[in-house]
Amino acid sequence: MRLFSPTIRTIPWLAMALLSLPVAGGLAGVLAPALGWLPALGGNELTLEHWRTLVATPGLADMVRLSLSAGLASALISLAIVMLFLGAFAETRALALVRRLLSPLLAVPHAAAAIGIAFLLAPSGLASRLLSPWPSGWDTPPDYLFPGDPWGLGLIIGLVIKEVPFLLLMSLAALPQCQAQARLRLARSLGYAPVTAFAKAVLPGLYPLIRLPIYAVIAFASANVEVAMILGPTTPPPLAVAVVRWINDPDLSMRFVASAAALLQLGVTLAALGLWWLGERLVASLSRTALTGGRREAGDRLWAGAGGLATLLAVLLLGGSLMGLVLWSLAAWWPFPAALPSPLSYHAWQGALPGLKEPLTQTALIGLAATGLSLLLTVGALEAEHLRHRGMAAWAELVLYLPLVVPPVAFLFGLVQLQVQAGLAPGALAVILAHSLFVLPYVFLSLAESYRRLDPRWAQVAASLGHSQASLFWRVRLPLLTVPILTAAAVGFSVSVGQYLPTLLMSAGRLSTLTTEAVSLASGGDRRLTAVYALMQLLLPALGFALALALPRLLMRHRSGVLNP
Amino acid sequence: MHRTALLARQGAFTRSCGRSLASAALCAAALATALPSLAQDDALALDDWAAIEQAAQGQTVYWNAWGGDSRTNDYLSWVADELEARHDIELVHVKLSDTSTAVSRVIAEKAAGNLDEGAIDLIWINGENFAAMKDNDLLFGPFAEALPNYALTRADANPEVRVDFTVPTEGYEAPWGKAQLTFYYDSARVETPPGSMTELLDWARTHPGRFTYPLVPDFTGSTFLKQALIELTPDTAPLYQPVEESDFAAITAPLWDYLDTLHPYLWREGRNFPTSGPEMKRLMGDGELSLAFTFIPSEPAAAVADFQLPPTTRSYVLDGGTLGNVHFVAIPFNASHKAGALVTANFLLSPEAQAHKQDPAVWGDRTVLDMSALSNKERVTFIDDSDNPAALPADALSKTLPEPHPSWMERLEAAWLERYGNQ
Numbered sequence: 001m002r003l004f005s006p007t008i009r010t011i012p013w014l015a016m017a018l019l020s021l022p023v024a025g026g027l028a029g030v031l032a033p034a035l036g037w038l039p040a041l042g043g044n045e046l047t048l049e050h051w052r053t054l055v056a057t058p059g060l061a062d063m064v065r066l067s068l069s070a071g072l073a074s075a076l077i078s079l080a081i082v083m084l085f086l087g088a089f090a091e092t093r094a095l096a097l098v099r100r101l102l103s104p105l106l107a108v109p110h111a112a113a114a115i116g117i118a119f120l121l122a123p124s125g126l127a128s129r130l131l132s133p134w135p136s137g138w139d140t141p142p143d144y145l146f147p148g149d150p151w152g153l154g155l156i157i158g159l160v161i162k163e164v165p166f167l168l169l170m171s172l173a174a175l176p177q178c179q180a181q182a183r184l185r186l187a188r189s190l191g192y193a194p195v196t197a198f199a200k201a202v203l204p205g206l207y208p209l210i211r212l213p214i215y216a217v218i219a220f221a222s223a224n225v226e227v228a229m230i231l232g233p234t235t236p237p238p239l240a241v242a243v244v245r246w247i248n249d250p251d252l253s254m255r256f257v258a259s260a261a262a263l264l265q266l267g268v269t270l271a272a273l274g275l276w277w278l279g280e281r282l283v284a285s286l287s288r289t290a291l292t293g294g295r296r297e298a299g300d301r302l303w304a305g306a307g308g309l310a311t312l313l314a315v316l317l318l319g320g321s322l323m324g325l326v327l328w329s330l331a332a333w334w335p336f337p338a339a340l341p342s343p344l345s346y347h348a349w350q351g352a353l354p355g356l357k358e359p360l361t362q363t364a365l366i367g368l369a370a371t372g373l374s375l376l377l378t379v380g381a382l383e384a385e386h387l388r389h390r391g392m393a394a395w396a397e398l399v400l401y402l403p404l405v406v407p408p409v410a411f412l413f414g415l416v417q418l419q420v421q422a423g424l425a426p427g428a429l430a431v432i433l434a435h436s437l438f439v440l441p442y443v444f445l446s447l448a449e450s451y452r453r454l455d456p457r458w459a460q461v462a463a464s465l466g467h468s469q470a471s472l473f474w475r476v477r478l479p480l481l482t483v484p485i486l487t488a489a490a491v492g493f494s495v496s497v498g499q500y501l502p503t504l505l506m507s508a509g510r511l512s513t514l515t516t517e518a519v520s521l522a523s524g525g526d527r528r529l530t531a532v533y534a535l536m537q538l539l540l541p542a543l544g545f546a547l548a549l550a551l552p553r554l555l556m557r558h559r560s561g562v563l564n565p
Numbered sequence: 566m567h568r569t570a571l572l573a574r575q576g577a578f579t580r581s582c583g584r585s586l587a588s589a590a591l592c593a594a595a596l597a598t599a600l601p602s603l604a605q606d607d608a609l610a611l612d613d614w615a616a617i618e619q620a621a622q623g624q625t626v627y628w629n630a631w632g633g634d635s636r637t638n639d640y641l642s643w644v645a646d647e648l649e650a651r652h653d654i655e656l657v658h659v660k661l662s663d664t665s666t667a668v669s670r671v672i673a674e675k676a677a678g679n680l681d682e683g684a685i686d687l688i689w690i691n692g693e694n695f696a697a698m699k700d701n702d703l704l705f706g707p708f709a710e711a712l713p714n715y716a717l718t719r720a721d722a723n724p725e726v727r728v729d730f731t732v733p734t735e736g737y738e739a740p741w742g743k744a745q746l747t748f749y750y751d752s753a754r755v756e757t758p759p760g761s762m763t764e765l766l767d768w769a770r771t772h773p774g775r776f777t778y779p780l781v782p783d784f785t786g787s788t789f790l791k792q793a794l795i796e797l798t799p800d801t802a803p804l805y806q807p808v809e810e811s812d813f814a815a816i817t818a819p820l821w822d823y824l825d826t827l828h829p830y831l832w833r834e835g836r837n838f839p840t841s842g843p844e845m846k847r848l849m850g851d852g853e854l855s856l857a858f859t860f861i862p863s864e865p866a867a868a869v870a871d872f873q874l875p876p877t878t879r880s881y882v883l884d885g886g887t888l889g890n891v892h893f894v895a896i897p898f899n900a901s902h903k904a905g906a907l908v909t910a911n912f913l914l915s916p917e918a919q920a921h922k923q924d925p926a927v928w929g930d931r932t933v934l935d936m937s938a939l940s941n942k943e944r945v946t947f948i949d950d951s952d953n954p955a956a957l958p959a960d961a962l963s964k965t966l967p968e969p970h971p972s973w974m975e976r977l978e979a980a981w982l983e984r985y986g987n988q
Contacts, residue, residue, distance in 0.1 A: 040676035041701055059987030124851035140754075141853045143774035148837040150988070234780050234837050235988050248665040249782075250693030251975070252672070252701060333872040336852035347872065351635060413673055420677035426684045504666060508684030509629060509659030516660065517632075523662035524633030525843025526873055527850075 004470035005387055011380025015440070016396055018377070022415055022437055023402045029414015033259035041252050050256040054264065057257075059236035064268055066152050066238040071222025071272040074159035075214055081160070081314060082167045084307025086175075087198035090184060098311065099172060099549070105318050106165040107541035109498045109515070111522070112534030114158045114230040116321025118147055119328070119527070121154065124336045126324050132337035141336050147231040155232040159221045161318045164311070166491075169545075170213040170446060171206060173487045177450045178205035193300035195307070200291050209453065212445035215273055219405045222272045223265055239265050247413075255413075262411075269405045322538075328531035348528035355517070356536060363513040364540055366428065366503070367496035370435035374443040374492050377436075379485070381444070382451040383473060391452070400444055403437045408501055416505050426508035434502040439492040446488035447481075454480060479559065482552045490548035494541035514540070609903055611711035617904045618652060624905030625655040628894075629667040630689035632660025633843065636867055640928045643921065648912060654905050659685070664694050671703050671897045683899035686906040690738060691892040692730040692784065696971065698895065699737050705896040705903060707736025712907065714914035715739065719935035725891050726933050730971050731805075738893035739910045742922065742930040745882070745889035745962050746788055749865040749955075750856040751849070753877040758856060760884040762796040766823065768856070769830035775855040777832035777839060777848070781986075782978040785842035785860055790977050791969055792888055794820045804969035808976045817977070821984065828985070836988055850874050860890075863929025866956035880957040886964030891933060920946035925956060 032038060036047035054060065089095045108116075119125045124141035132138040147154025175181075180202045187197035228238045236242065243265055246258035328334075329348050331341030385391055392400075403411070415434060424430045454477060462476045478485070500519045503511060518533035610616060626648075632638055638658065645656035661667060667688050674683050690698070698704050709715055718726045718740055726740035727733060750758045755772075759765040769776050779786035795801055797819040803811035828835030832854060839845045846864070848854045850873045859865065868874040894913060896906045912918055916939055919932040936944050 038676065040672050058983055062987065122851070122853075124848075124853050141851065143833060143853075145833045145837055148833070150836070229840065234840065235986050247669075248663050250665065250668075250697050252668070252697045255672075331872065333876065335875060345872070413669060416670060416673040417677045420674050420679045501666075504661075505670065508627065508670060509661065509666075510627065510657065510684070512660065520632035520660040520662045521635070522633070523631070523841070523843065524635070525841070525847045526635070526871065527847060528872065529635065 004468070004473070008380055008383050008387060008473075011377060012384045012392065012396070015377040015381050016399060018433070019403075019437065019440065020399045022418060022434070023399055025418035026411040026414040027402070029417055030259050030262050030411060033256050034263050036256060038256065041255065043256060050260045053257050054260045057242075060239075062236050063239040063242050064264070066155075066232065066236075067222045067240060067265070067268050068272050068275075070152050070155050070159060070224075070228070070232070070238060071218050071269070072275060074156045074163060074221045075218045075276065077156070077160050078163035078167050078217060079214060081164050081307065081310040082171055083199075083203060084195070084303055085168070085311040086171060086202075086307075087195035088304035088307040090175075090180070090194070090198055090202075094308075098168070098315070101315060105315070105322075106169055107494055107538050107545055108162070108318065108322060109494075109518075109534065109537045109541075110162055110224070111226040111230065111498075111519075112325065112537060113162050113318065113321055114227040115522075115527075115530060115534065116324050117154075117158045117161065117317065118230050119324045120317065120320045121147060121157075126320065126327075126339070129337045129339045138337060148233050150233045150235075152232055152238070155228055155238070157317070158227045158231040159224065161314050161321075162227075163217045163221070164314045165318070167210065167213060167217065169487060169491070170210045173446070173484045174206060174209035174450060175202075176483070177453050178202065178209055180206065191296050193297040195300045195303045196296060196298050204291065209449040212448060215276070215401075216404055216442065216445055218272050218276055219269050219401075222269045223405070239268060266405060273405075325531040325534050328527050329535055331528055348526075348532050352529060352532045352536075356514075359512050359514045359517050360536065360540070362428075362511050363497055363515070366431055366435060366511070366513065367493045367540065367544075369428075369432045370439045370496045371443070371489050371492040373432065373436050374440040375485070375489055377440060378444045378447055378488070379451075379478075382448060383477070385452070386477075387469065401441050404441045408438070412501050412505050415502075419506060426506060426510060428507070428511060430506040431503050431511055434506040435496045435499050438499060438502065439495050442495045443488045443492040446491045447484055450484035451481060479556070482556060483548075486548035486551055490541070490544040493544040497537060497541050609907075611708060611907075614711075614713055617907050620904035621902075621908040622653045624902040625657060626686045626902050626905040626909050627657050627659050627684060628687040628689070628906075628909065629659040629661055629664070629670075629685050630687075631662070631664060632658065633662060635871075636928050637930075640922055640930075643927075644909075644913065644918060647918070648909060651912070652905075652908050654908060656909060664688065664690055668694055668698060668703070671698070671899070672701070674899055675703065680899050682901050683897050684901070685897050686900040686902045687909055688895050688897065689741070689892065690895045691890065693971075695729050695734070695738055695893065695895060696732045698897075699732070699735075703898055704737045705898045705900060706738075708896065708907060708910075709734065709736040709739040711736075712739055712911040712914060714911050717914060717916065717934045717938045719938045723933075723935055729891065729893060730974075731968055732971065734893065738895035739914065740891050740933040741894050741913055743889065743891050743933055744860045744930075745862055745965055746792060746858060746860055746887035747862040747865070747880050747882060747957055747961075748856065748858045748887075749849070749874070749878055749880045751852075751875045751877055752879045753875060754855045758879075758881060760881075762793045762823065762883075766827055766830075769827055772855060773830045774832050774834070775853075776830075776857070777835075777845065777854065778858075779842055779845055780838035780840050781981040783841050785845070785858070786838070787974055787978055788860065788888055789858070790820065790981060791974065792883075792966075793823060794973075794977065795888075795966060795969070796883075796885060797823055804973055805967070807970055808972040813976055813980075817980065820977075821980075824981075824985070835985070846873065849878075861929075862931070862957050862962060863925055866925060866953045867929060869953075869955040874955070876955075878955045880955060880961075882957065882961045882964055886966045888968060889962070889965035890968065916943040916946065923947055923949070925949060925951050925953060929956075931962070 033043060034050060036043050036045060036050060120127055123144055128138065128141060183201040183205065184197055187201035192200065223240045225240050225244050228241045232238050232241060239261065243258055243261045246254045246261060327341055330344045332343060332345040332347060334341040381392065419430055458476055458480060459472050462472050467475065498515055500515050503513050503516050514533060514537045518530065518537055521533060522530045609620065630641065638660065641658045645658065648654040648656045667685055670685060671683065720726050729738065748758065759768040778789040781787050781790060794817060795804065798816050803816055839848055842859055845854065845857045846859065846868060849857045865874060865878050865880045869876055869878050894910050896903060900906055916934060919934050922928050922930050923932045932947060936947065
């Protein structure tokens, strides 16, 4: 086992090489056309002309505003809901219940959730059908502007119901690392009311652990395309949607403007992150006195009620949208205002099932490979940090997270160019590597804090008993980290399953996954088929999350302390 | 210019056909001069069809085509089976949600210097995507008129197969099918649908919120603008010349007046628009709209059979006719399997493949072949004896309007976005 340390020490470099080359290539593929350089399309000189075109675009300010507000508002609301819920229900049975509900909810692909929400809340949707014709008096759908409202509320709701489960999962994985239980019990024994105890004793320790996931939420929400296309306004749309439209414009000269806009989108996302960071500083300095003020109770009931209600609402919305998908997949002709499809039909399933086998296998294999690779690199990089007693360089971490903040549509063009130049044949290997670009950051951010904050005394004790570094890693650190590692793997797997453009472009469309099939079918507008594929898309990640929850209980049944240290 | 295009099926029925064609001779000339160079570059002599068929054997052809319609997808897998059996070609349908993804790939390959090992062998294409690829030398050809079955289109008598969005194809794409703007409505809610743009406005006034059109510049939405312009402007002649040569503001003034009046009566009062034709179809299915339109004449009947539209759906064409176009297949300049792609394109033009495609029970996409070029036995296979109340009457599609010059389209879209894109 002498090889252990040297091997581990090379992994961060391997990870950096694997990431930085595509990231640099991808970025160059945006930067060059934004400055007018793309000889394949006749762009042979550097110019700022495309930026001028972009700035003169009518509605650009609104596009930027929508992206910023959707990113910040959805993160803030999601975080508030999750924290209130944890405060109100930590150590109760409700938490255990929600925990079990969580995995299928988290596994819903963003686009599918958005389609579900749109169907739930639209004028002809499930909610309106339940109220019609009685008591609403509507025989035909009313004509109100939601979702798609100009303030982006529909969009924010769609993002929040997807981010709440994600943040909740991240928090649940992090709670044991910050000794939440002990802190909570101590605070309660000092007479603090439940929510106040959570806010004052646990939150300050928990927040740093889930900070990266929150940043990922902000980045995702401010740059998201799929959800915004379904639930966001159209005149004008959020910036990321406009980027996609421009890049898909048959007029190829629009690609230059699209590249400039993609860089602007990167700036908007960074600005959203910067604003959030300022907010963090502000809250930290404002809350200092309140934290140590000794007040035992501050509107506890109200907060607990709000937390419970908001969580219930989020779960209901997501559950309702899932229900809608199930109903649609079984619907024949289902006119307004019928609340249930009748008769039920297997038509859509029958039509889809024969073609599902190949996409299902491909999706699973690619997802497992990309997740496995990402997990290996992440654990290796984190263990190397541990061995060197020093964190990752700031630039390295930046490279790691870049794929999350650069809008993928723009980024991928450069990636394809790189793939062709590198002579990497379009196919499974290229797809797995491209997926890893997006999976690795999520695996890393899901795992990093838990790994870094693992109590070093465990290892110290084991070392004093004569164990080598390798043995410490395999027999102490890994088992202690089983829960966060599996959670990170499940998150990574679900990210891989949801990838559309990377799969399509890097395989030149030759690999069909559930998502590529689903997206191409969704463009035809048949909600029944879309629902079937969305449910199938959900199946695999749901399985992953279920395993992440169940496996530790199985593996660790003789070491239950690991599950709840 | 601030044009945006949507993730619709840009590839399939994008834009247009027109009749401004002096291109027949041009095509032939281009073909003749191009042949020797092709033979050198690709070791493919387009005049030796037997050699091409031989070279195609055992090839895998990657056909990038919009995959949003299960009936179209089923037809493509039928083609794949036939090609396997007849020519030992493995045809793979690469399903796209937007043809521009394929265009992206070819550009990236060209930018990276991949000149003969491209990943795409055949693209379902027309309109702006074709014009853009042709302008940027991303296409192989000219090849179309060298296909043995091309003669069956009798291109000299049917010039629309040589023109795409008023751009002469010059043999860089082979015709495959025809589309025409078709309106459909729910007869349970609408007694007499509007037969013209003026009637449409009156209809919308009495049925507020029950009609809309896709967000411009989605091609279905832009087609609506062009259709309206043709009907509303007193003199249509300037529309067939480049827009620079006429007074855009004066000619389009009636259109903007019309839209300004129409928008308050649209779905969501014209403050939001469906992003594509299929989304508009879904709104029809949800009962939010009572009247809509599509570029695929067979779509409403097919959607009724698939439970997507009310059983009471009926189709029709406006009294004065509607815009129509031809869609094509093209081969990227760097396709790896050009021989296989050529054989595929030729098979798509065979009477058998075209008749199967036109069968409403299969797909219902109209043929580009000229019936007079076929034998009696072949002609019979095209006769449709089905009787579907949701389908368009057989004679309705004869009223096809030619497309305006493409420059009009671009100006219209830009002007629309400036007026209504930022409310």
